[in-house]
Every structure is written in structure tokens, then in C-alpha cells.
Amino acid sequence: MAVDRETPPSEITTLVGREVYSNNGVFVGEIEDLRLDLSTENVTGLALHQLNGELFDQEINQSRGVIVPYRWVQAVGDIVIINGIIEQLKQPGSDDSDDEVVA
Template identity: 80%
Template sequence: MAIDRETTPSEITTLVGREVYSNNGVFVGEIEDLRLDLNAESVTGLALHQLNHELFDQETRSSRGVIVPYRWVQAVGDVVIINEIVERMQTPDSESAEPDAEGEMRA
């Protein structure tokens, strides 16, 4: 299912509680809340909790959750599919991924 950027507000709230997976099928977390830009009337991020601890460093694991940019969303259906970038952010050869000042993940 393609992303419908013209989703009505009542449909946006149905995202809460949905599981988020990378496009490679790896569980990332569950949507707890949405980050909105009220001026642009758009969703800018997904606040995730119940995180897959294998994808995030210890600091992130001890926090309440993370916010992933909505631009990473590839598809919305029974689950939400995002780019595999979360999987690539932490590799054994690189530094851990850490949230930036706005709570978005950076490598």
C-alpha cells in the first residue's frame, strides 16, 4: 500500500499501536505517538516505544523511545514499513546510533 499523504486526521490516529518494521522485515518498534507540524498540517515523525533492542544502543534502550522521521515511511497498512536505514545505523564496525537534539536518530 502506498503512503497517502492526504490522510484524514481520524485515520492518522489509527497509526498509534501499530508495529513498525524495516523494509527488510526487521521489527523496529511500536508507534506510541506522532510528531506533528501544526503549521504545515503534516506528520513529521513517529514516536516509537517497545523498541527492538538489537537496533539501538544502551543509551537509547534506557530512554522512553525514539522518534523516526516520517520521511522514512515507505508504506502504511496493518504494519508500518520504514527504510532499512535503522538497521544500518548501528553496525559492529561503526559508532552507535544516537538520537540528536530533536530525538531523531543519527549515525
């Protein structure tokens, strides 16, 4: 999502609080903040909290949250849809604590 110079900044902040789901309908988390690249005026990531405990390790669930790369976003509306790749980060039954979440 490129930041339009003529769009008031308040429109970007309307993403905060929206729920994020995978394209398979799995709840991922809620947008808490945005990561911006001011030099290119682009949104580069979504900072999520209220994470789905089934997708993320307990250690991550107790932290502040995760940042999902904005390139994973497929649709923005009342909710945000991202690639299903998020579901592959933690395989069911896996107890590996060295899984990386997102960059």
C-alpha cells in the same frame, strides 16, 4: 503523509500501536505517538517505543523511545514499513555510545 483536512483526526490516531518494520523485515518498534507540524498540517515523525534491542544501544532502550522521520516511511497498512537505513544506525559488534539514532 499529509493530513487531509476532510479526514477526521481519529484516522491519524489509528497509527498509534502499529508495529514498525524495516523494508528488510526487521522489527524496529511500536508507534507510541506522532510528531506533527501544525503549520503545514503534516506528520513529520513517528515516536516509537518497545524498541528492538538489537538495533538500539541499551541507553536508548531504557529511554522513552526514538523519533523516526516520516520521510523514512515507505508503506502504511496493518504495519508500517520504513527504510532499511534504521538497521545501519548501530553496526553489529559496535559499542560506540555516541551513535545518533534519529532526528
